[in-house]
Amino acid sequence: MDSLHSLNCQVCRADTPTVSGAELETLLTQIPDWALDRQDDVDCLSRQFRFRNFREAFAFAGQIASLAEQQDHHPALRIEWGSVVVYWWTHRIGGLHLNDFIMAARTDRIAREAQG
Amino acid sequence: MDSLHSLNCQVCRADTPTVSGAELETLLTQIPDWALDRQDDVDCLSRQFRFRNFREAFAFAGQIASLAEQQDHHPALRIEWGSVVVYWWTHRIGGLHLNDFIMAARTDRIAREAQG
Numbered sequence: 001m002d003s004l005h006s007l008n009c010q011v012c013r014a015d016t017p018t019v020s021g022a023e024l025e026t027l028l029t030q031i032p033d034w035a036l037d038r039q040d041d042v043d044c045l046s047r048q049f050r051f052r053n054f055r056e057a058f059a060f061a062g063q064i065a066s067l068a069e070q071q072d073h074h075p076a077l078r079i080e081w082g083s084v085v086v087y088w089w090t091h092r093i094g095g096l097h098l099n100d101f102i103m104a105a106r107t108d109r110i111a112r113e114a115q116g
Numbered sequence: 117m118d119s120l121h122s123l124n125c126q127v128c129r130a131d132t133p134t135v136s137g138a139e140l141e142t143l144l145t146q147i148p149d150w151a152l153d154r155q156d157d158v159d160c161l162s163r164q165f166r167f168r169n170f171r172e173a174f175a176f177a178g179q180i181a182s183l184a185e186q187q188d189h190h191p192a193l194r195i196e197w198g199s200v201v202v203y204w205w206t207h208r209i210g211g212l213h214l215n216d217f218i219m220a221a222r223t224d225r226i227a228r229e230a231q232g
Binding site for chain 1: 181184
């Protein structure tokens with residue numbers, strides 16, 4: 001399998017099953033810094049990223065927003081002084097799709113570059 | 117009293133008391149669209165703003181981030197597709213300061229301009 005961060009999001013149909021079981025476990029091992037989380041009763045992936053101040057946190061969020069527009073797949077972002085928490089899930093299926101793991105891996109790559 | 121949105125943030129000392137009682141009630145009447153909220157056991161002001169898509173939501177968040185840098189007072193922002201929730205509180209005193217009401221009023225003004 002190609003590295004997740006090298007993949008692009010696929011079109012997701014409303015009847016696509018959510019990722020679960022062994023597939024979920026395998027995908028989680030590829031993004032070890034992410035937590036399996038819940039927001040508003042929906043499974044999601046979340047990770048907090050730390051920065052030196054608000055400005056750097058917001059700049060990182062801007063890079064994630066650009067990626068989201070490019071892939072047409074959008075996260076929730078909680079930004080405050082020195083911190084961005086990124087949440088990925090697939091609204092259309094009410095849970096996790098491969099796309100969310102791809103976006104998590106691509107988020108990690110952007111963070112590594114941002115934090116240099 | 118001048119309109120809140122015309123004021124600038126003041127330097128806040130760590131021993132400044134939090135806003136409470138009649139002063140709190142009076143200030144809340146000046147920002148009627150904001151809720152008195154709690155995040156991590158700290159009083160804050162919160163309001164959700166709606167947008168047509170992720171891009172417009174993120175652009176609004178960028179305007180609030182610029183205001184925050186200019187005033188050196190920073191919110192938490194939760195951004196997702198079509199929505200930004202803004203939270204104002206004063207970390208230094210663990211609660212609400214006049215600065216938070218000023219920033220809420222200035223946030224409203226930016227939203228009115230953004231939403232035309």
